[in-house]
Structure formats: structure tokens, C-alpha cells
Amino acid sequence: MAAGVAAWLPFARAAAIGWMPVANLPMPIAPTNKNKHQDELIILNVSGRRFQTWRNTLDRYPDTLLGSSEKEFFFNEETREYFFDRDPDVFRSILNFYRTGKLHYPRYECISAYDEELAFFGIIPEIISDCCYEEYKDRKRENAERLMDDLEDNKDSKLPNMTFRETMWRAFENPHTSTMALVFYYVTGFFIAISVITNVVETVPCGYMPNQRDIPCGERYTEAFFCMDTACVMIFTVEYLMRLFAAPSRYRFMRSVMSIIDVVAILPYYIGLVMTNNEDVSGAFVTLRVFRVFRIFKFSRHSQGLRILGYTLKSCASELGFLLFSLTMAIIIFATVMFYAEKGSSSSKFTSIPASFWYTIVTMTTLGYGDMVPKTIAGKIFGSICSLSGVLVIALPVPVIVSNFSRIYHQNQRADKRRAQKVQKARLSRMRISKSGSSSAFLHSKRNGLNQSLELTGSLEEDQQLKKTTSLLESQHHHLLHCLEKTTNHEFVDERLYEQGYMQTALQNFPSQSPSLSSEEGITGTCCSRRTKKSMQPLSATHTHSHTHNLQELSALHIQCGERQALNTSRSSLNLMSDESGSLNCKSSGLVTTAIITIPTPPSNNSRASPDAPPPPNPDAPPLPNPGNDVVKISAL
Amino acid sequence: MSSCRKRCKREILKFAQYLFRFITGTLNADSVEDELELSAARHRPEALEQLEAQTRFSRKELQILYRGFKNECPSGVVNEDTFKEIYSQFFPQGDASTYAHFLFDAFDTDHNGSVSFEDFVMGLSILLRGTVQEKLNWAFNLYDINKDGYITKEEMLDIIKSIYDMMGKCTYPTLKEETPRQHVEIFFQKMDKNRDGVVTIDEFIDCCQNDENIMKSMQLFENVI
Numbered sequence: 001m002a003a004g005v006a007a008w009l010p011f012a013r014a015a016a017i018g019w020m021p022v023a024n025l026p027m028p029i030a031p032t033n034k035n036k037h038q039d040e041l042i043i044l045n046v047s048g049r050r051f052q053t054w055r056n057t058l059d060r061y062p063d064t065l066l067g068s069s070e071k072e073f074f075f076n077e078e079t080r081e082y083f084f085d086r087d088p089d090v091f092r093s094i095l096n097f098y099r100t101g102k103l104h105y106p107r108y109e110c111i112s113a114y115d116e117e118l119a120f121f122g123i124i125p126e127i128i129s130d131c132c133y134e135e136y137k138d139r140k141r142e143n144a145e146r147l148m149d150d151l152e153d154n155k156d157s158k159l160p161n162m163t164f165r166e167t168m169w170r171a172f173e174n175p176h177t178s179t180m181a182l183v184f185y186y187v188t189g190f191f192i193a194i195s196v197i198t199n200v201v202e203t204v205p206c207g208y209m210p211n212q213r214d215i216p217c218g219e220r221y222t223e224a225f226f227c228m229d230t231a232c233v234m235i236f237t238v239e240y241l242m243r244l245f246a247a248p249s250r251y252r253f254m255r256s257v258m259s260i261i262d263v264v265a266i267l268p269y270y271i272g273l274v275m276t277n278n279e280d281v282s283g284a285f286v287t288l289r290v291f292r293v294f295r296i297f298k299f300s301r302h303s304q305g306l307r308i309l310g311y312t313l314k315s316c317a318s319e320l321g322f323l324l325f326s327l328t329m330a331i332i333i334f335a336t337v338m339f340y341a342e343k344g345s346s347s348s349k350f351t352s353i354p355a356s357f358w359y360t361i362v363t364m365t366t367l368g369y370g371d372m373v374p375k376t377i378a379g380k381i382f383g384s385i386c387s388l389s390g391v392l393v394i395a396l397p398v399p400v401i402v403s404n405f406s407r408i409y410h411q412n413q414r415a416d417k418r419r420a421q422k423v424q425k426a427r428l429s430r431m432r433i434s435k436s437g438s439s440s441a442f443l444h445s446k447r448n449g450l451n452q453s454l455e456l457t458g459s460l461e462e463d464q465q466l467k468k469t470t471s472l473l474e475s476q477h478h479h480l481l482h483c484l485e486k487t488t489n490h491e492f493v494d495e496r497l498y499e500q501g502y503m504q505t506a507l508q509n510f511p512s513q514s515p516s517l518s519s520e521e522g523i524t525g526t527c528c529s530r531r532t533k534k535s536m537q538p539l540s541a542t543h544t545h546s547h548t549h550n551l552q553e554l555s556a557l558h559i560q561c562g563e564r565q566a567l568n569t570s571r572s573s574l575n576l577m578s579d580e581s582g583s584l585n586c587k588s589s590g591l592v593t594t595a596i597i598t599i600p601t602p603p604s605n606n607s608r609a610s611p612d613a614p615p616p617p618n619p620d621a622p623p624l625p626n627p628g629n630d631v632v633k634i635s636a637l
Numbered sequence: 638m639s640s641c642r643k644r645c646k647r648e649i650l651k652f653a654q655y656l657f658r659f660i661t662g663t664l665n666a667d668s669v670e671d672e673l674e675l676s677a678a679r680h681r682p683e684a685l686e687q688l689e690a691q692t693r694f695s696r697k698e699l700q701i702l703y704r705g706f707k708n709e710c711p712s713g714v715v716n717e718d719t720f721k722e723i724y725s726q727f728f729p730q731g732d733a734s735t736y737a738h739f740l741f742d743a744f745d746t747d748h749n750g751s752v753s754f755e756d757f758v759m760g761l762s763i764l765l766r767g768t769v770q771e772k773l774n775w776a777f778n779l780y781d782i783n784k785d786g787y788i789t790k791e792e793m794l795d796i797i798k799s800i801y802d803m804m805g806k807c808t809y810p811t812l813k814e815e816t817p818r819q820h821v822e823i824f825f826q827k828m829d830k831n832r833d834g835v836v837t838i839d840e841f842i843d844c845c846q847n848d849e850n851i852m853k854s855m856q857l858f859e860n861v862i
Contacts, residue, residue, distance in 0.1 A: 007705025010861045014764040020854040027854040490808040
């Protein structure tokens with residue numbers, strides 16, 4: 001329940017009077033307000049700054065420090081105030097949380113100081129409201145990264161005994177771990193450079209033969225270049241094989257971009273070796289040589305900036321796509337227009353629309369080669385519009401790409417983007433748990449038999465004993481939910497139990513057993529009431545064993561009698577054997593129905609289990625731990 | 638003819654304005670947003686003494702009620718959506734919006750679409766401090782959706798369905814289609830004495846006063862505030 005809504009609980013309870021004429025069962029007794037004193041102001045002295053608030057405000061969140069009895073430890077008798085030796089500025093946000101139900105994260109505050117204060121006051125950070133949550137998460141991530149970087153620097157110095165393979169992989173990934181790795185790093189870098197330069201120089205004209213044609217160096221010094229190429233490719237091949245050997249996951253390594261670049265870089269050589277100097281394929285062979293230029297991308301292992309550039313382009317794929325798309329649209333439009341505008345003039349270069357594409361592209365990117373120019377007036381007008389719009393279209397997505405690059409370069413968040421996805425899911429699941437905390441808190445307290453004390457006029461001590469674990473607000477809320485149950489004569493159950501029950505009844509839909517008075521060995525589900533046309537009065541549904549619903553242990557039918565005894569959800573009936581409780585309850589000869597019985601398994605987590613719970617008849621069936629019992633009781637939203 | 642001219646003039650004026658704004662670069666959105674700020678309603682309740690006289694709450698109780706009310710609705714009135722949201726928070730497992738709608742209609746006695754603090758506190762005064770007659774009257778008013786003085790089976794079915802909706806689907810035993818209908822049958826069997834298919838206010842009050850369960854449960858929430 002949210003904080004402000006707690007103030008509306010009296011209203012909701014009052015409105016419950018609307019259910020009373022409709023209900024057919026008597027209602028449970030309302031929890032009484034033991035301490036009837038008026039709401040009072042309490043003073044919270046945080047390092048000298050005094051905050052004052054109503055006691056009720058703090059009681060809204062009973063599982064935080066200020067909302068529970070834990071604050072009594074900080075009570076100062078002489079000054080009659082609660083003294084906390086903490087930061088008063090952060091305390092402002094915390095107190096506002098109690099007042100408004102929303103926790104805000106102030107931007108000027110240091111993230112770790114804030115976290116500490118939250119931890120001290122027992123508030124989980126997940127309930128920071130959406131307006132401040134992004135900021136909080138970003139700052140936290142940065143902080144965690146920084147810590148991790150520091151940690152890694154320390155980590156490198158200590159080397160536990162790793163296998164040879166692991167050492168090699170580490171050497172490949174972090175060249176500054178050992179001298180050998182550094183040497184290897186520089187050698188490969190050198191050879192990449194050599195290989196690229198060789199490819200370039202190969203095509204430079206280098207002196208000439210007696211016929212007029214200049215021949216490129218590659219053809220003049222074929223052997224030298226061939227040797228150079230071979231050496232480089234051998235080094236690259238060895239490097240690739242070593243990386244492949246050392247990789248922790250070879251499959252993943254082979255799929256990675258860098259390894260594909262490596263393969264593409266060395267493949268042309270081998271293909272060239274394999275293929276003979278055939279005339280037909282030599283054309284294709286020459287094309288393959290182009291791929292040798294991909295060796296330059298191997299530099300990206302050596303350069304951080306190059307990697308970031310690559311990542312930026314990948315992350316800006318949508319902007320680039322937009323750029324491309326809008327350019328294409330504009331090109332087609334303007335090319336068409338120019339073609340039709342220039343159709344009239346003679347000796348026009350605009351022979352077809354695709355031919356006009358070239359003009360449009362050159363104009364829009366403001367290159368303006370001048371090989372194609374419009375001659376008609378209409379053509380010139382449209383040409384100028386074309387160049388103006390070209391500037392616009394190209395200028396728009398570029399700043400986005402630039403800002404992306406700079407952001408990534410400064411923050412270097414590649415892996416964290418993947419981590420952020422998981423964190424978001426975790427946060428949502430935590431909030432879901434705390435939201436369902438209120439409903440499962442009710443079910444939780446039901447299982448503990450708390451509501452039992454509300455129905456039976458139990459002794460006072462029992463009341464007090466059970467009361468101290470739930471706040472008054474919670475018990476009132478539970479009473480309200482209990483009234484609703486009584487009105488509709490159905491009970492709340494956990495989702496899991498419900499699904500189990502649903503599947504079970506689906507399985508047992510076929511044998512339609514008529515309700516009978518004798519207890520039979522058999523499994524009848526609530527489907528029974530669907531099948532049999534008898535008036536299964538919703539009045540006397542069974543409540544007894546819904547809680548610990550181990551459906552694998554369905555055994556006997558249970559007889560449930562009339563209205564008055566149907567209320568007996570007490571644990572005492574849980575503990576008795578089924579037959580006995582049947583006879584106990586059947587005082588009046590009222591309506592008789594059939595229902596499921598389950599023998600309750602001894603609850604594993606629940607410490608309130610009565611010691612005389614009978615052992616389940618099926619000892620080998622796995623005991624079902626109370627679902628939802630280990631739900632972390634977070635301050636329910 | 639003149640209307641056509643007038644319209645033409647208006648259109649031309651609008652176009653000229655648009656052209657002007659286009660050239661000078663003002664955004665369309667700026668002018669519209671100024672008007673949105675004033676639309677939120679504000680309401681100040683009557684004086685404390687007056688409310689004290691009109692309801693059966695003491696001064697302190699009214700103070701507590703108002704503080705809670707104002708905290709959740711700073712503008713001083715609750716509209717139906719906020720009301721539904723607040724009420725749904727108490728029933729996380731089910732869907733409380735239909736019942737909240739009926740409740741809203743019951744509280745909004747002047748039917749102006751919003752519940753002010755006076756409406757709120759009047760309703761609460763009846764529910765918590767009223768006589769049994771008044772409470773039953775209120776309940777009858779709640780069930781009588783179209784406020785015609787008779788509860789028909791359809792109205793009752795709607796009400797009961799909305800109550801069952803609040804339970805949600807994870808219940809034991811599982812909610813079935815005919816459960817609300819059966820519940821309505823039982824209710825009518827009990828309440829409709831002359832079997833004419835509707836329940837009037839007298840039948841309702843009469844029958845409830847004879848049912849001790851209902852009488853007892855009416856006293857249940859006496860000490861809520």
C-alpha cells in the first residue's frame with residue numbers, strides 16, 4: 001500500500017459496509033486499536049537539525065528503521081526526541097519518502113553516501129521513483145565500473161596458478177601482463193603494417209620496361225613481394241591458430257568479429273595458392289586480392305579508438321539507416337525531376353533516370369564535379385533546390401552520430417549495455433515481489449493462523465502474542481480482505497496453488513463422482529461441483545486445507561457441514577485427521593458438500609508449525625515448501 | 638454569400654498567421670500549452686465548524702481525515718480515475734475498478750463527477766456514525782445503480798459481479814460463471830418478499846433488520862476512525 005493511500009484505509013473499511021447485506025456469512029471481528037492515544041508529533045533530531053512529523057506518517061512503512069520499534073534504540077530520554085547521527089541533507093529525501101510515498105534521489109548527492117543512508121534506514125533502493133531511477137542507476141553503474149577498474153588493476157598483479165591455455169588467452173587479451181605478450185603484440189602490429197604497406201607499394205609504378213607502359217612494382221619484383229606476403233600470412237596464420245587454441249570458448253571465438261576479419265585476411269592467399277594460373281579464374285583471383293586490405297582492420301585489436309568507432313557505428317545503426325533511407329528518397333525524387341526537366345534540351349547528359357542519380361548524389365553531397373550540369377532553366381532551378389535540401393538531409397543525423405561517439409568514448413560502456421538489460425529485469429522482478437508483498441503478506445498471515453484469532457474469541461494473550469508481528473495498519477487491511485472473502489465465500493490463494501488446483505481439476509474432470517456421505521478413497525476436485533447438478537451451495541465451501549495444498553497427497557473426501565462450522569479454518573482442524581474433524585464439525589444437519597482434502601505437509605519454513613501435526617501418509621512425496629513463505633517482506637508499495 | 642465571404646476571410650487570416658509563424662520560426666505547441674495549466678480544478682472545503690455541525694465527527698477526527706484526503710488529492714477533489722486507483726491499491730489481487738465506480742457514484746451525491754471533501758466526509762459520517770437505518774439506506778443507494786428506488790436483478794448482478802471481480806482469479810474454490818448469479822438468487826430469495834422481481838427500500842430495510850448476521854456486521858466498523 002502506498003503511503004498516502006494508508007490514510008484512505010478507514011474509508012475503504014467503511015465502504016465495506018456495502019458488502020454486508022450481500023454477504024451470507026458472519027464477518028470476522030475487527031482488530032482493535034490497542035493504543036488509543038491520539039496521533040502525536042515526534043521529533044527526529046538528525047545531527048542537530050530537527051525534523052518533526054506525525055507518528056502515523058512513520059508507521060506507514062513498518063519494515064524500515066523509522067517505522068518499526070528499531071527507532072526506540074535512538075530515543076534520547078532527556079530531550080524526548082530521537083537522535084540520529086547521520087547526514088541531515090540526505091535525511092530530507094528519506095523523510096519525504098514517508099510523507100509522499102515516493103523516494104527521490106537528489107542529483108548533487110554522492111551515490112555511495114546515499115546508498116549508505118538508505119541501507120541504514122532500511123529502505124531498498126528499488127523503490128526510488130521513476131523520475132529519479134534512471135539517474136540513480138547510471139550513477140551506480142559508473143561507480144561500479146570505477147570500482148571494477150581499480151579491482152582489475154590490482155587483480156593483474158596476483159596470478160593464481162592458471163593453466164597454460166588460460167595464460168595464453170590472458171596474454172592475448174591484455175598485452176601488458178607480461179613481456180612476452182607485449183613483444184607478441186608489437187610483432188603482430190609490425191607485420192600488419194608491413195603487409196598493408198606491401199599491398200600498397202605493389203601497385204606503384206616502378207620503373208618501366210622498353211615498351212611504353214609503366215609496370216607496377218609488384219610485377220617487377222614478383223618474388224620479393226611473394227616472399228613478403230608469404231611471411232606475413234604465415235605469421236597471421238600462426239597467430240590465429242594460437243588464439244583459437246587459447247580461447248576459452250572456441251565456438252564463440254570463431255563467431256566473433258575479430259576472428260572473421262583474421263580469416264578473411266589470410267584466406268585469399270591460400271585460395272590463390274590452391275588455384276592454378278587459369279585464365280578464367282585469374283579475374284576472380286585478382287578480386288580476391290582486394291580482401292587483403294582487410295588486414296588493416298586487424299589494427300582494431302591494437303587501437304581502442306578504432307573499436308569504439310566500430311561500436312558507435314553499430315549502435316547508431318538506426319540513425320545511419322535513417323540517413324540512408326532519406327537520402328535514397330531524395331535522390332530518386334530529384335533524379336526524376338531533373339530527368340524530366342532536362343528532357344527537352346539537346347545533348348543532355350541526363351539520358352535516363354538512373355543516369356541522373358549520379359548528378360543528384362554529387363549535388364546533394366555538395367561535391368559538384370561538374371561532369372553533368374543542367375542546361376534548361378527549370379533544370380537549374382531544381383538543381384539548386386536539390387543542393388539546398390541535400391545539405392539539410394545530410395546534416396540532420398550527423399550530430400546524433402557524433403554525440404553517440406563522444407558519449408561512448410568517454411564512458412566506454414560496451415559490456416554494461418548488456419548488463420543493464422539484466423538489471424532492468426531484476427529491478428522489475430523485485431518491484432513485482434514487493435507489490436505482491438501486500439497480497440502475499442495477507443496469505444502469509446493466513447497461513448500463520450493469524451486470522452484465526454480474529455474469528456475465534458481467543459484468549460487475550462494469544463491475541464497479543466500474534467499481534468506484535470503485524471502493524472495495526474496491516475491487520476486492518478487483512479481484516480478488510482478477510483471480510484471480502486466472507487462476502488464472496490471464496491478465498492484468496494497463491495498463484496501457484498491456484499494453478500496446481502486448476503491443473504488438478506482439469507485432470508480429474510472425467511470421473512464425475514456424486515457427492516456422498518462416506519469418505520471414499522478417491523480424488524475428486526472442485527470439478528465435482530461443476531459436474532454434479534446438485535446445488536453446490538457456495539455457502540459452505542471448504543476452507544480447511546486450502547493453505548498447505550499438497551495435491552500429490554489427495555486422498556480422502558472430507559465432509560464439511562453447514563454454515564456455522566464452515567468458518568473453522570483454525571489450525572487445530574488442520575492438525576486433526578480428516579475423519580475426526582469431519583465428525584467434529586458436523587453438528588447441524590445442514591447442507592453437506594464434498595470437497596478436496598489434503599493432508600497438510602509439515603511446513604518446512606513455518607516456525608509456527610504445531611508439534612502434533614500428523615506425519616503425512618505419503619512420506620516419500622516431496623514436501624511442498626510453503627510458497628510465498630520466503631517472500632522478502634519489503635515495505636509493500 | 639456573406640457567410641462564405643466571412644469564412645474565406647477567416648481562412649486567409651489563419652493561413653497568413655501560419656505563414657508568419659512558419660517564417661519567423663515559432664512553434665505551434667507554445668500557444669496551446671498555456672491553456673492547459675488552468676484546467677485543473679481546485680476546491681477548498683467548507684470551514685471546519687460547519688463540517689463539524691453537519692457530520693458526526695469531532696474536530697480532531699475531521700483534521701485527520703482532511704490531512705489524509707489532501708495528501709492523496711492535493712487539488713481538493715477526487716475524480717473517478719484517482720478514486721479507482723486509490724481503491725484498487727487495497728485489493729491487489731483483483732480488479733476493483735467496477736466496484737470503485739459504484740462506490741464513487743454512491744459518494745458523489747450531487748453527481749458532478751468529482752468527490753469533494755464534503756461529499757467524502759458526509760458519506761463516512763453515515764457509514765461510521767450513522768444509525769442502522771441510515772447505513773441500510775446508504776447500502777440500498779449503492780445497490781440501486783440508476784437510483785430509481787428499486788433494485789432489479791440486473792443491478793444486483795452487476796454489483797455482485799464487481800465484488801467478485803475484486804477477488805481476482807486466484808481463489809479457492811475457483812470462481813465459476815454462475816457463482817454471482819447464484820448469489821443474486823439467494824439475495825433475492827431473502828429480500829424480495831412479494832416476489833415481484835425487484836427489491837424496494839422497505840423490503841430491504843425490513844429484511845436486513847430481521848437478519849442478525851447483517852445487523853451484527855453493520856456494527857463492525859464503528860471504531861474505524
